[in-house]
Amino acid sequence: MKRATLSTIGMAGTAAALMFAAPVLLSAFWISVLIGAVTTVMLALGVGVLYWRVGLVSLSQVALFAVGMWVTMRVGFATSLPYPLLLVVSGLVTLGIGVAIGLPALRLRGIYLALVTLFVAQTVSIVLGNLQFPNGGGGFSGVATSISDSKLARRPSFAGADVAYLRFAVVVAALLFALVWIHVRGKPGRAWASIRQSEAAAESAGINITVYKLWAFALASFIAGVAGGVSAGHLGSANPTTYSAVSNILLFAVVVISGAVSLWGALIAGALKDVLPQFFDKTLHISERWSYILFGVGVLASLMLSTRAARRKGVSW
Amino acid sequence: MVMTGVETGRGLHVRELTVRFGGVTSLDDVTLALPSGTCGLIGPNGAGKTTLFNVVSGFVTPVAGRVLVNDEDVSSMSAHRRARWGVRRTFQTEQAISSLSVFDNVLTVYEHAGGHRRSSRDAVMAALEIAQLDGLASRPVGSLGAGERRFVEIARAVVGSPRLILLDEPAAGLPDEETARLAGVIVSIPERVDATVVLIDHDMSLIQTCCSVIAVLDFGRLIATGPTADVLRHPAVRAAYLGEAA
């Protein structure tokens, strides 16, 4: 259990660094980048659980993230619910969508889940493209017609400034990590490990595979919605083109590259996706378009490495 | 000499079981009674032994026939429901979960068989003790040798209150000392756990040591069943095995 304790200490340390050291050391620009990275970390956490723990490919997590953003913004404008409650509402909405997608798709071969989630991603992209993100207007879509009427999404009363918001985001992320940790260490985690190794053996151990896959999918969907809600408060407004089908694939690629190193993979994913391109752009002055090549090669390399590693261990498929 | 056993009662009973895969009949109208205790299932490769296990454990649906365990008809239960109910099996390929510890491997089976959290630790340790894995509870299965991993699968099969345990070639690839140790473990199962054990293996000494009753399949048909020594002397059985290692 020592490795787990070290890992927990490391996580706590990272969280503390983000909450207390970063605000002192970094500029406003980088604080904002970090908030974005924290939301990506949350998102990657969900995708990572699905892919690394259960072996499922979901290409709709960014789409659910965008839905979570939309819900938080819309309900945020329409009501005066406290911000944490908005996050829970968003999470529940995306959880519902996740269950609706998962119920039929998870009974079929794994490739169908990848296909269905890609379709969902495209559908959400089209719907949001028409609906646009809420900006304080009325009606269902909450989009104000004139610029003078449009507002930014609100933030929690206790976390208005960016530094405070970063701390808020880290706290939410920590809660989500804890939620995942409880799952992984308990009955669901063991069931997922069984399913990942061999579905036949899992069935013969009495595990209802569809139910546990659905559970993982529901968890990841909830997390995506909450993460989106946090991003809503951070950005204030959003453009649907940012959340296209491609963005889902990019996120998935980053999670594949970041690997399964316990829950650290999610942290690495956040760093890769949000911090690295900015670093390239601002410090090294390389266009962030090179990141596509990097991520593409990264995915292929990751897969090749894992194939070699498993072959050495003598795993047969 | 073909003896049909008792038609009802404890143990595994299959009736008129027929399985077809795209034109090939893997099991042909098999009716078989294996009483409680340890029973062997032997036959040449491709005779349908693993297919029979697959049907009994719910992984394959027969075109005809029924499966009864301890007088209960389990034919309509799905694989995982049967496992929860008490049908345990091992596979020819290793299925212990390498990323979990030995303890967690056994715990997984226990908690999905309806075991209660409060009694889980005792139940798991008892199963580990039967499988002679006492000191290895916290070791990750991935770090164990192939032989030890077979014993982990035995522990998974005996934990809690199983009713039927199907062991598919548990001794395959094991060196002699390990096979002897395995035999000892298998022999102890019916006393320690109130379950019927059915064993498929090609190692005849293991079969003879462990099984009081055996059934012989060939080309999907049951050709003999009865006390081990008698069946092994049967001319039809010897003919089926001509050329196979006995």
Added chain:
Amino acid sequence: MPTLTEFSSFFVLGLAAGAVYALSGTGLVVLYRTTGVVNFAFGAIGMVSAFVAWSLLQTSWCPNALAYLAAFGVAVAISLIYGMVIAPQFAQRDSVTKSVGTLGFALLLVGIVFVTWNTAEVRKLDLGVEDWKLDIGKIRLNGLNVISIVLAAMVVALVTALLNRTRLGTAMRAVANDREVAALAGVPVRRIDLVAWLGAGMICGLVGVINAALVNFDVNTLTFALLVPSLAAATVGRLSSLWVTMLGGFLVGVMSRVAKAFSGDLQFVSDYSEIAPFALAGAVILWLGRHRTVVLSGRAMR
């Protein structure tokens, strides 16, 4: 409500788009059945060939025919490179992992295009056939529509004939049915895989250029506006039946284009028209998942 004539014109556009989806869907299904790979890089390969065609057409020294040939060749080459060099690395892994590889490849190709061409520039691919007009009754088809539909029908018929009437086709179907048994029977499985990648590349080449002429010429659209409806068509065909996939492709094309005919009160139908393919594919998936299947070593047994 749109008039019959209006519906008809959109219907024809739908057939042309559907032809492209049907063709791509067929390529996707054949490749999947043979190699177990769902080629998510399908659209990306077509996109690269479209850019190559465009660049060559801009030059003064390259005749049009050569430009199209080169584009076709590039698509085939890229597909073969993947099939010969990268796909074998994942040969023993499950279908999902193999397909994730093509996701990575798609990103790589998109990145290469971003870096090689100035993608901010607005481009249009003009095949020079849009001016031909064919009138059937009150419906007007332009040259491009006709070519897509005819080509799609021809290629699908060709592929079906190949699969059913030739020795190569029989070998491919054997591999698709059961890889291990085919290998045991002496079928050169690796070589059959390459044939599938070659075929897929050829379809990418055909489709890439036609699609580029039909839709907006930008990276995102070219890569995903083709890929996703084609995957929807393949899903309708349950990743196995070529004819149903083709039908699915045409259905998907027609549904999404005809919906665009609506305006006024029913404008929302037009706005959300592109969801049609996914609603169809989703319905198919709901239908497929209605039983409880039990999976044993990858083969489902009910």
